[in-house]
Amino acid sequence: MKFENQKETLTVSCSDLANSSFQCCNLSEIKMNDVNLTGMNISDANLSELVIDGAQWGGAHFLYIGYGNPSQPDLExxxxxxxxxxCNIHQGIFRDCNLTNVKLENCDISGLVINGVNIENLIKQYVSIEQK
Structure with a gap:
């Protein structure tokens, strides 16, 4: 089946679309439930307001993710x-990321290491100094 240059509403149920390709498509507001996206590759995409709920993501790899097109700063x-x-990011690795003003709230940081510094131990040291 092939759709080209058409604006259609399509409902797909209980189908095997493995190895399908979507090029230059508007999939905004698409709903997916009980789907297998293993090995899915998304590139050059607008993922604004994307919600992923109840998913397994072992081995997932996010590359070059940002806040949109800098030449269009007015986009909402x-x-x-x-x-x-x-989320469980146990043993995850953040490499060469901009974490400016990131907030960790109610997170288990046991074993968290930033640039070789064990943050849990650093906080314990800070608390003991503050209590003196």
């Missing part, structure tokens, strides 16, 4: 913060 999604809630 460019300034909205990215949020992670109730």
């Amino acid at each position: 999604h460019n300034n909205k913060p990215v949020q992670f809630s109730n």
